[in-house]
Amino acid sequence: MILYLTEQGLKVSREGERLKLEIGQKKKEVRLAEVDQVVVFGRVNFTAPALQALLKRGIEVHFLTLSGKYLDKLSPPLGKNIELRLSQFQSFHNLWKRLELARAFVHGKIHNQREYLARQKRRLGETALEGPIFHLKRVLTELEKAKDIDEILGLEGMASRHYFEGLGILSKRSGFEFRERTRRPPRDPVNPCFP
Template sequence: MSKIVAITETGHEIHQKGEVLELRRAGRLARTLKLAELEQLWLFGQVEITHAALMALLDRGVDVVFLTKGGSFRGRLLGRASRHVELRACQYRNLSRPEFSLEIAKNIVEAKIKNQRHLALRAQATLGDESLSEALGELRVLANQVPQVATREELLGLEGSAARVYFGIFGKLIKNPLFSFSQRTRRPPRDPVNACLSFGYVMLTTLVEGEVAAAGLDPMLGAFHQPEYGRPSLALDIVEEFRALIVDAVTIRLINRRQLVPADFGSPSEALGQDQLIADADDSGAVYLLERGRKIFIREFLARLREEVFDPREGIHTDWRGIIRGQVYRFARAIKGEGPYVAFVQR
């Protein structure tokens, strides 16, 4: 599978030279990238790119994503719009049917809860922490209740209950005394663990949105997340299946292995400098990854995507990117009426 490459240091200039992109910094060649091997290029902060390089990326269908220095999504450069008009027509038609959307949404939420439980169960086995048993039982009960719900409101209630249970024990999965976690805080994150989770969820959404667009689907219309101006609801639907398995797992790994240290986190002014687009209206007390921490997190995130995983439904070994891409195409088949959507649950 082609590469995702992230350029995290400001001051880089990207030039084209034949079938290669040259990354230059202060006039010196820092790195080269083969265009034929690129699938996504993530540019953080002030990275300059020439017209020739942009045209080369467009011609080859490379998804170019622009993010703020702190990781907030700004936009993406895509080539010609997908020609899958009939697929999008099916998407608009079928997802406007409440009963159709609800069945897919139930599948997604059930998988999300089961995957949260899977991560906690593995942590219990690794850490030998029997205090997680009660929460694991609660998550099992909540997941088993999902197929019986009859309304979206009931489904949201179960998802919220599962989130409270899961994040209620998440701090016990952190075994590095330099870090602690008491509750999920989002906008803005209030501690280093939340900073990692928020940053990672943006990375995962960026990846999934690109896969959704490449498949010819409209990222803005999903089954579980309601349409909202500027929100990639379908991408967020599919992200739900993988939050725990990818982002939460990477966060726990980096902190427990002490690859991230407290000095890798700071205030908005320390983390963002002049780039304040990520900042929330009330950023007092906010904590973000600093440049070194972002590099470490992105490197581990991309490594996680390359890890081998078994798909029991297909009976094959692939990597996490392959699983995610498979889910996008399962969604496409479901909205065309070629079978039910089956969310991914790790065994």
């Protein structure tokens, strides 16, 4: 989570594994484990232990003026995600790893699309969703056999077509008409919802 601090005169201190935010009688606590970075607007006061706790956990603190002009940042010697970035670069140069990651990402997307449609079918008793759900399951099976990234991307596109077919069925129940995915300009009230 990005913690935005905008209250002028706010005091930020550390209490155990939490940041304590105080101004006047108002108090709030935020778990350090939930903070990815801190963005400070204007005059906010930090105690030394609070800043040390943020830096020890690799959490950057960005300072801006009250109007939003960027001033500078306080960051630990190594960014919080340096190991992740190094792993990503190594994976990029390993064709087999790149293929497996692409397959995993697309599998997750299609699996979630299928689960959503299946949930709606159970909830609404909409039998017309059986077709798109079946086709999404078939695409998941084909995905396991894909030999290259172009094939994976083709299967992702095919799955999207079946998923939007299911969304079209659901939108009709709400009185909207959704025949196809269109942009620039969207041709119906549903398409602006899917940028």
